[in-house]
Amino acid sequence: xxxxxxxxxxxxxxxxxxxxxxxxxxxxxxxxxxxxxxxxxxxxxxxxxxxxxxxxxxxxxxxxxxxxxxxxxxxxxxxxxxxxx
Amino acid sequence: xxxxxxxxxxxxxxxxxxxxxxxxxxxxxxxxxxxxxxxxxxxxxxxxxxxxxxxxxxxxxxxxxxxxxxxxxxxxxxxxxxxxxxxxxxxxxxxxxxxxxxxxxxxxxxxxxxxxxxxxxxxxxxxxxxxxxxxxxxxxxxxxxxxxxxxxxxxxxxxxxxxxxxxxxxxxxxxxxxxxxxxxxxxxxxxxxxxxxxxxxxxxxxxxxxxxxxxxxxxxxxxxxxxxxxxxxxxxxxxxxxxxxxxxxxxxxxxxxxxxxxxxxxxxxxxxxxxxxxxxxxxxxxxxxxxxxxxxxxxxxxxxxxxxxxxxxxxxxxxxxxxxxxxxxxxxxxxxxxxxxxxxxxxxxxxxxxxxxxxxxxxxxxxxxxxxxxxxxxxxxxxxxxxxxxxxxxxxxxxxxxxxxxxxxxxxxxxxxxxxxxxxxxxxxxxxxxxxxxxxxxxxxxxxxxxxxxxxxxxxxxxxxxxxxxxxxxxxxxxxxxxxxxxxxxxxxxxxxxxxxxxxxxxxxxxxxxxxxxxxxxxxxxxxxxxxxxxxxxxxxxxxxxxxxxxxxxxxxxxxxxxxxxxx
Numbered sequence: 001x002x003x004x005x006x007x008x009x010x011x012x013x014x015x016x017x018x019x020x021x022x023x024x025x026x027x028x029x030x031x032x033x034x035x036x037x038x039x040x041x042x043x044x045x046x047x048x049x050x051x052x053x054x055x056x057x058x059x060x061x062x063x064x065x066x067x068x069x070x071x072x073x074x075x076x077x078x079x080x081x082x083x084x085x
Numbered sequence: 086x087x088x089x090x091x092x093x094x095x096x097x098x099x100x101x102x103x104x105x106x107x108x109x110x111x112x113x114x115x116x117x118x119x120x121x122x123x124x125x126x127x128x129x130x131x132x133x134x135x136x137x138x139x140x141x142x143x144x145x146x147x148x149x150x151x152x153x154x155x156x157x158x159x160x161x162x163x164x165x166x167x168x169x170x171x172x173x174x175x176x177x178x179x180x181x182x183x184x185x186x187x188x189x190x191x192x193x194x195x196x197x198x199x200x201x202x203x204x205x206x207x208x209x210x211x212x213x214x215x216x217x218x219x220x221x222x223x224x225x226x227x228x229x230x231x232x233x234x235x236x237x238x239x240x241x242x243x244x245x246x247x248x249x250x251x252x253x254x255x256x257x258x259x260x261x262x263x264x265x266x267x268x269x270x271x272x273x274x275x276x277x278x279x280x281x282x283x284x285x286x287x288x289x290x291x292x293x294x295x296x297x298x299x300x301x302x303x304x305x306x307x308x309x310x311x312x313x314x315x316x317x318x319x320x321x322x323x324x325x326x327x328x329x330x331x332x333x334x335x336x337x338x339x340x341x342x343x344x345x346x347x348x349x350x351x352x353x354x355x356x357x358x359x360x361x362x363x364x365x366x367x368x369x370x371x372x373x374x375x376x377x378x379x380x381x382x383x384x385x386x387x388x389x390x391x392x393x394x395x396x397x398x399x400x401x402x403x404x405x406x407x408x409x410x411x412x413x414x415x416x417x418x419x420x421x422x423x424x425x426x427x428x429x430x431x432x433x434x435x436x437x438x439x440x441x442x443x444x445x446x447x448x449x450x451x452x453x454x455x456x457x458x459x460x461x462x463x464x465x466x467x468x469x470x471x472x473x474x475x476x477x478x479x480x481x482x483x484x485x486x487x488x489x490x491x492x493x494x495x496x497x498x499x500x501x502x503x504x505x506x507x508x509x510x511x512x513x514x515x516x517x518x519x520x521x522x523x524x525x526x527x528x529x530x531x532x533x534x535x536x537x538x539x540x541x542x543x544x545x546x547x548x549x550x551x552x553x554x555x556x557x558x559x560x561x562x563x564x565x566x567x568x569x570x571x572x573x574x575x576x577x578x579x580x581x582x583x584x585x586x587x588x589x590x591x592x593x594x595x596x597x598x599x600x601x602x603x604x605x606x607x608x609x610x611x612x613x614x615x616x617x618x619x620x621x622x623x624x625x626x627x628x629x630x631x632x633x634x635x636x637x638x639x640x641x642x643x644x645x646x647x648x649x650x651x652x653x
Contacts, residue, residue: 014286028148032504035143037176039256051287054404055413055503061175062204062269064509066285066400068412068502 007079009046009056010072017045018079025074036065038075086134088127088239089158091184092168093177094141095508097196099123100226100517101168102138105236111521113390115417116141116506117435120151122158129239137162143176145183150434150442164190164242166235171195171223172204174267178259181217186249190242191219194235198223205270213266218245227514281510284397294401297394301385308381309460317373321357329355329364345545349594358465359594367541370461370590371534376526378460382424383525384518391513391521395420396505403503409489410496411436412503415445422453424525426618429453430625440498446622447492447634450614451641452485457533457586462606465589469599476653477606484611484645488637532617533584540583544576544591553579567643568608569650570601581609582616600653604646611642 006021020042023030037060038044047057047064049072056072058065067075090098090105094116103110106125112118123138142155159165167184169177184191193213201208214221220238224231250258283289329347336343338350347355348362357369389395395417403413415436422429426449433445454462466473493500547553553576557564561572568574573595581588592605613635614622623631 031144031146032148034252035146035148035179036504036506037173037179041256047282048286048290050290050400050404052404054287055400057285057400057507061173063173063176064285064507066396066403066413066503066505066507068403068504071502071504 005079006076008073009044009058009067009075009077010049010069012046012077012079014046014048016079017043018077019043021076021078023075025071029071029074033067033071033075037061037063038065038067044077086129086132087161087163088134088136089139089162089165090136090168091139091155091159091165091180092141092196093143093170093180094506096141096168096170096177097226098141098168099138101166101194101196101224101232101235102136104226104229104232106136109520109524110138111524112517113387113395113521114393114508114511115390115395116508117151117414117417117432118390120154120431120434122154127236129236134239142180144180145187149437154434159187159189162189164192164239166192166194166239168194168196171198171208172200172206174208174263175259178262179255182247182250182255182258185217185219185245185247188244188246190244192235192238192242193217193219193221194231195221195223196226198231199225199228205272207268207270209266213262216262216265218247219243227517277510284394285400285507290397290401294398297389297398301389305378305381305385306463308384309378309463312377312380313373317377321369321373325368326355326357332364341549344549345542348545358590361541361544361591361594363538363541363545366590367538370586371530371537374464374590375457375460375533375586376529378463379424379456379529380522380526382456382459383522386420386424387518387521387525388513389420391511391518393508393510396507399503399505400507407500408493409448409486410444410493410500411441411448411489412500414503414505415441418445419449419453422449423456423459425455425457425529426450426453426614427621430618430621433625437501438498440496441501443626443630443634444489444492444496446626447637448485448489450618450622450634451488451611451638452481454481454610455585455615457529457584458589458610461586461589462610465593466599466602466606469602473599473603476603477610480603480607480645480649481610484641488641492637533586536616537584537587540580540587543583544580544587548576563643567650568604568646570605570608571595571597574601574605577605578609578612582613582619585609585615600650603653604649607649608642608646611638611645613638613642 020040022040042060045059049056053069055066055068090102092098099110099112099119105127108125110123119140125136126133127136139155139158140151142152147153147156167181220241222231222235222238284293333347346362346364348360348365351359355365357365399413399416402416406413406415418429418432421432429449430446433442436442462477557572557575560575564570564575565572577588577591588609
């Protein structure tokens with residue numbers, strides 16, 4: 001859709017929510033994220049990220065998952081329009 | 086009949102396993118506690134069935150060694166009890182659907198049922214049964230709620246014969262099931278959850294981690310030292326010493342038998358550290374020096390595990406661990422290694438690649454001293470001053486960092502990234518925590534004490550026949566010139582292969598300077614794993630990698646010892 005925002009999970013702000021659009025990675029990455037319930041169409045909320053390209057913590061289906069920075073950079077998210085802060 | 090307990094990591098399979106079989110297993114609040122399978126027996130009507138606690142898996146398309154174990158187990162079972170976390174149907178049902186596609190009868194245990202209420206989750210059990218086509222029982226494993234019903238439902242396990250689906254189709258099916266059976270009332274975050282989130286924020290999390298680790302260390306020290314000074318030392322000095330002295334008189338005060346049983350008298354008294362007989366040091370070292378620290382360490386570790394703090398620590402440590410060629414989750418085996426290297430090396434199975442497992446296992450066997458060795462370091466080196474203990478720990482830490490950095494570049498391969506589920510914090514259940522403490526302490530007693538006694542016996546016999554002297558003379562140039570230790574210290578290093586605590590104890594009668602004691606402790610810690618660790622390393626790494634790892638250990642120990650000898 002034109003004008004639609006998308007951002008990687010790594011670049012989302014802490015506290016921001018959105019919907020996973022797609023995962024830009026090979027079969028292995030998609031498989032591992034899939035196992036933890038991170039799939040296109042899922043709503044996620046970013047909890048925090050560590051400094052120096054450290055892991056990102058997200059909440060998906062009421063469960064928290066820590067995702068390495070590289071993986072988080074390959075997860076594309078459409079953030080909610082109404083910014084929460 | 087063979088019943089498999091399968092489900093996502095950290096859903097309580099091991100607790101259900103204990104309930105079904107009465108077999109006690111280690112349970113903790115982090116994914117990956119169970120890395121190999123445990124089996125037990127249960128009564129099922131007239132028959133006895135075999136129950137297997139399978140390591141947790143998110144999917145039947147394995148992504149780690151533990152998950153491969155799970156998949157292999159699946160082909161051997163007759164019935165699966167699929168344990169599901171009731172507070173997270175969305176993700177847990179993925180494995181359930183994969184299991185339904187296999188032709189194996191299934192019962193679903195919806196565990197942590199009590200948590201659904203206060204999390205505002207409402208699940209329609211009857212509808213879920215209908216949609217899945219298999220028995221579904223709600224359970225609270227920690228209080229045994231629903232376990233009886235679960236057992237009764239095992240004969241009713243069925244395989245509804247669902248055709249194989251694609252990944253996307255499974256998620257669509259899950260979405261539809263969840264929509265029909267589950268209602269979630271939205272509620273605001275509690276202050277407790279905000280505090281919980283603070284432990285994974287970079288700044289607050291780092292400060293909290295420092296406080297937690299410092300607190301853990303101080304509490305371990307406090308409990309350990311208190312047990313030694315108020316319980317074990319008085320017991321040995323006031324009750325056991327007089328008995329030994331009388332026995333010593335009976336045996337004539339000297340001679341072969343006397344030296345083996347009582348050891349050498351120091352100023353015609355029994356010295357529990359230096360005498361080195363079976364009934365003197367052989368009992369004092371394991372019970373009065375090591376056991377107090379093993380107990381206090383495992384109490385503190387057990388609490389950290391059960392609260393659910395360790396996965397957060399893994400997230401915080403991830404960036405640092407990457408410099409050592411590992412990712413954050415490797416901190417969990419490393420912490421376990423501070424208790425005993427054997428379970429620590431087994432726990433490296435939660436890491437994804439062979440490369441990581443090699444690095445983690447090598448680093449643990451070299452730079453992570455077990456509780457028994459640490460107790461002896463506190464006992465013997467601590468006597469000379471806290472600064473010397475600090476030098477030993479500081480050296481091992483620096484070795485850990487430098488060696489990890491080297492291995493990162495030398496061992497080929499890439500570092501997989503951290504991807505873990507972070508469990509909610511839980512208030513530890515004191516019964517479960519104490520039971521785990523008992524299992525680990527008991528494990529130490531039955532596994533370590535016989536080896537310690539055996540080692541003391543062997544040492545005395547070899548001494549008597551002058552075998553050590555021959556070895557000492559043979560290796561003297563390296564030990565005396567390079568490490569600056571008396572040649573008798575070689576015997577301790579050799580005995581270190583049996584038990585490191587005994588080995589360090591052997592340095593006590595040698596009248597070493599504080600510096601020599603520091604060098605000796607560090608070399609002993611790094612040189613070669615004890616026999617139990619050696620066996621596990623061999624099994625987990627294979628012969629070739631074990632030899633590589635051993636080569637690294639020996640050279641690292643000699644280099645570090647040599648440098649310490651020069652610098653101090």
